[in-house]
Amino acid sequence: xxxxxxxxxxxxxxxxxxxxxxxxxxxxxxxxxxxxxxxxxxxxxxxxxxxxxxxxxxxxxxxxxxxxxxxxxxxxxxxxxxxxxxxxxxxxxxxxxxxxxxxxxxxxxxxxxxxxxxxxxxxxxxxxxxxxxxxxxxxxxxxxxxxxxxxxxxxxxxxxxxxxxxxxxxxxxxxxxxxxxxxxxxxxxxxxxxxxxxxxxxxxxxxxxxxxxxxxxxxxxxxxxxxxxxxxxxxxxxxxxxxxxxxxxxxxxxxxxxxxxxxxxxxxxxxxxxxxxxxxxxxxxxxxx
Amino acid sequence: xxxxxxxxxxxxxxxxxxxxxxxxxxxxxxxxxxxxxxxxxxxxxxxxxxxxxxxxxxxxxxxxxxxxxxxxxxxxxxxxxxxxxxxxxxxxxxxxxxxxxxxxxxxxxxxxxxxxxxxxxxxxxxxxxxxxxxxxxxxxxxxxxxxxxxxxxxxxxxxxxxxxxxxxxxxxxxxxxxxxxxxxxxxxxxxxxxxxxxxxxxxxxxxxxxxxxxxxxxxxxxxxxxxxxxxxxxxxxxxxxxxxxxxxxxxxxxxxxxxxxxxxxxxxxxxxxxxxxxxxxxxxxxxxxxxxxxxxxxxxxxxxxxxxxxxxxxxxxxxxxxxxxxxxxxxxx
Numbered sequence: 344x345x346x347x348x349x350x351x352x353x354x355x356x357x358x359x360x361x362x363x364x365x366x367x368x369x370x371x372x373x374x375x376x377x378x379x380x381x382x383x384x385x386x387x388x389x390x391x392x393x394x395x396x397x398x399x400x401x402x403x404x405x406x407x408x409x410x411x412x413x414x415x416x417x418x419x420x421x422x423x424x425x426x427x428x429x430x431x432x433x434x435x436x437x438x439x440x441x442x443x444x445x446x447x448x449x450x451x452x453x454x455x456x457x458x459x460x461x462x463x464x465x466x467x468x469x470x471x472x473x474x475x476x477x478x479x480x481x482x483x484x485x486x487x488x489x490x491x492x493x494x495x496x497x498x499x500x501x502x503x504x505x506x507x508x509x510x511x512x513x514x515x516x517x518x519x520x521x522x523x524x525x526x527x528x529x530x531x532x533x534x535x536x537x538x539x540x541x542x543x544x545x546x547x548x549x550x551x552x553x554x555x556x557x558x559x560x561x562x563x564x565x566x567x568x569x570x571x572x573x574x575x576x577x578x579x580x581x582x583x584x585x586x587x588x589x590x591x592x593x594x595x596x597x598x599x600x601x602x603x604x605x606x607x608x609x610x611x612x613x614x615x616x617x618x619x620x621x622x623x624x625x626x627x628x629x630x631x632x
Numbered sequence: 633x634x635x636x637x638x639x640x641x642x643x644x645x646x647x648x649x650x651x652x653x654x655x656x657x658x659x660x661x662x663x664x665x666x667x668x669x670x671x672x673x674x675x676x677x678x679x680x681x682x683x684x685x686x687x688x689x690x691x692x693x694x695x696x697x698x699x700x701x702x703x704x705x706x707x708x709x710x711x712x713x714x715x716x717x718x719x720x721x722x723x724x725x726x727x728x729x730x731x732x733x734x735x736x737x738x739x740x741x742x743x744x745x746x747x748x749x750x751x752x753x754x755x756x757x758x759x760x761x762x763x764x765x766x767x768x769x770x771x772x773x774x775x776x777x778x779x780x781x782x783x784x785x786x787x788x789x790x791x792x793x794x795x796x797x798x799x800x801x802x803x804x805x806x807x808x809x810x811x812x813x814x815x816x817x818x819x820x821x822x823x824x825x826x827x828x829x830x831x832x833x834x835x836x837x838x839x840x841x842x843x844x845x846x847x848x849x850x851x852x853x854x855x856x857x858x859x860x861x862x863x864x865x866x867x868x869x870x871x872x873x874x875x876x877x878x879x880x881x882x883x884x885x886x887x888x889x890x891x892x893x894x895x896x897x898x899x900x901x902x903x904x905x906x907x908x909x910x911x912x913x914x915x916x917x918x919x920x921x922x923x924x925x926x927x928x929x930x931x932x933x934x935x936x937x938x939x940x941x942x943x944x945x946x947x948x949x950x951x952x953x954x955x956x957x958x959x960x961x962x963x964x965x
Contacts, residue, residue: 372754378753378754378757426937426941429941435698435700436700436752436753436754436756436757437694437698437700437900438940438944440700440702440757440892441892441893441896441936441939441940442936442937442940442941444889444892444893444933444936445932445933445934445935445936445937445939445940446933446937447933448929448930448932448933448936449929449930449933449934449937450933451926451929451930451933452926452927452928452929452930452931452933453930455926455929456926456927456930460926560926564885564886568761568762568765568885571754571757571758571761572758572761572762574754575754575755575758579754608765608768608769608772608773609766609769609770609773612762612763612765612766612769613766615758615762616747616759616762616763616766619755619758619759619762620747620750620759623750623751623755624755
């Protein structure tokens with residue numbers, strides 16, 4: 344019982360981290376149809392910035408998160424203007440893969456040149472580091488915090504996309520970008536804002552999840568596949584899909600690591616192949632012909 | 633990239649097998665330069681030839697069929713492990729080991745082709761990565777067979793044709809690899825201009841139109857993947873034979889990404905582009921990566937971005953257009 348409970352907590356926390364980071368990628372893929380392999384690289388920038396802010400500037404954790412998110416968005420602006428705009432919606436996947444892999448390599452090289460090639464820790468504040476008593480069991484406070492962040496992110500995104508004017512325009516652009524353009528929606532602005540939102544979510548997830556996915560020099564490459572798999576299994580552009588895929592994969596991965604550490608990766612990729620082969624547009628995705 | 637024009641429409645051919653002879657002689661000439669000018673770097677050059685097979689193989693599926701894959705090292709690695717395991721278990725004849733590599737590579741190619749070419753876009757990419765990672769995970773976990781993370785060592789192949797021993801300066805290994813490369817390259821030159829190869833090109837340019845004229849796409853792509861697997865398997869087997877070890881790096885994600893960079897650097901859709909990209913990339917890596925691996929990553933990233941933005945058809949394109957202009961001028965005169 345104790346094992347099951349700790350597996351569940353870890354699995355849900357891990358799934359929520361995956362969700363926060365991947366949902367940005369998923370929205371980008373749903374709207375701009377860009378297979379952005381560099382998404383993890385931006386999450387990594389967020390992690391490095393937060394680590395620098397806390398350890399060298401000695402600011403509070405919450406301020407560090409804010410600085411990391413805003414800093415990463417600022418860093419990403421030149422990439423959006425110079426590079427990503429060229430590949431929105433039209434190019435074939437090969438060009439997108441090549442360009443975003445190039446961006447990933449570039450960011451890894453530069454980040455490690457500036458901050459040094461070592462594991463970066465993001466120290467937690469007092470309130471988040473200890474265990475929390477929830478009545479019948481003690482749980483690590485940080486895990487609870489991560490899960491809460493994930494739930495809040497999912498709710499806020501749902502509100503943004505379903506209930507606001509921006510959301511209406513965004514959904515219109517997803518469904519038919521040419522027609523949305525013709526109706527007077529400035530799609531290039533929608534794209535730019537969505538890009539910033541996606542990158543910001545990635546950076547936020549990178550910082551909050553640093554305890555679970557440690558920030559290290561090859562972070563962008565190591566988890567690139569995982570984030571892509573979440574989006575592919577969940578279906579591009581679907582919040583519910585990304586959430587359920589994250590939790591499912593988090594559960595599968597964590598359970599595998601607890602129970603059969605020898606063959607964790609093997610079963611993970613095998614299940615990915617089976618799921619993607621049976622549901623090529625994801626569990627909750629729609630086909631974009 | 634879809635507007636590639638097929639230039640070799642059957643025009644009057646002056647010399648039979650002219651192109652093939654030029655190809656074979658050029659590779660032999662390049663090999664001779666490497667052999668006589670850099671006798672101390674033959675081990676590196678042999679490794680380069682091994683990778684060249686993988687890039688040629690990737691060219692077949694990416695350049696000629698338009699399949700975006702990030703798991704192509706799987707075919708190479710399976711060929712390498714198969715040859716290595718066969719050698720450790722007692723088959724020491726290098727030519728037989730090559731055959732083992734080809735066989736294993738073909739099987740792996742057919743399996744991954746059947747999975748990967750079923751879809752296009754994101755599912756295709758994710759499936760290719762997952763297949764590659766699955767093979768990598770297997771190679772890591774089946775350590776009784778593959779040596780796991782220590783790598784498979786103790787591969788000591790016998791003499792080539794029973795005469796030439798593998799020496800420590802890699803002279804035999806280099807010449808053997810070069811010979812195999814010449815044969816495979818000539819065969820591939822014929823293969824990509826065969827009706828089958830041209831049809832694959834048609835599928836890449838417009839798969840809807842190909843379907844409309846009655847081509848069943850999926851089986852063709854799977855067969856093409858099988859051929860590509862065979863070529864990659866040769867490369868893997870050659871690398872296993874010449875270096876004597878097979879490590880997990882031969883199936884890694886980084887290897888798959890690197891060969892994609894090499895292919896695009898040279899120019900996808902041309903066999904010469906694949907070779908040129910391999911040579912340029914490997915030599916640069918040999919020099920720069922030794923200094924600082926992170927500078928190397930920055931450079932590769934920058935290079936990749938620049939190529940995609942400014943020369944999406946690779947470095948071979950200006951050379952080819954120059955050659956065709958030269959040819960046209962010659963015809964006009």
